[in-house]
Amino acid sequence: MAVPRLAAGEGGRRHRLSVSRRAAAAGVAGAVRGGVRDGRGELRRRGAALCWADRRGRPVTPLWRTADFGYLRLHEGAAKPWPRYGRAALTSWPDRCDGPEFFVFFNNDPGGAVIDAGVMAAEAERRDRRISRVPRVRPRR
Incomplete structure (x- = not known):
C-alpha cells in the first residue's frame, strides 16, 4: 500500500492524511516488499501523520511525529x-x-x-494550547 500525496482541495484548503496502525503496518509491509524499508520515513516524506492510539490509557502505537500535525484516538482509559x-x-x-x-x-x-x-482540554489550555469544540466540565478531584 502506497501512502498517497494529497493535493490542495477546493478553495486551496489543504488535505491531511492520518494513517492508522493497522493501515501503516500493512503499508509498511508492502513498502518493504516494494523496496522502501523505512515506513516512518515514508510517512514523513508524504506529510502523513501516524494515528496514535491507546488502550487502558497507555500508547499502543509508536509515538512517531511524521507530519506537521498529529492525530490521537483515545479508545479506553483504566479508571473507574x-x-x-x-x-x-x-x-x-x-x-x-x-x-x-x-x-x-x-x-x-x-x-x-x-x-x-473536557478535563483533558482544560489540561491542554493550562499549557497554552488552543482548544476547539469541547464540552466544558470540571476535573474530578
Missing part, C-alpha cells in the same frame, strides 16, 4: 467506571501532544469516556 480516564492519563497526553496542531478524539462508548475530553 470503565472506560474512563484517570488524572495521570489526562495530564500526560497533553504533554505528548505538543505539536503546533493536534487532533484528539475520544471513543464515544457506553461508559462515557468522552466526558473526559
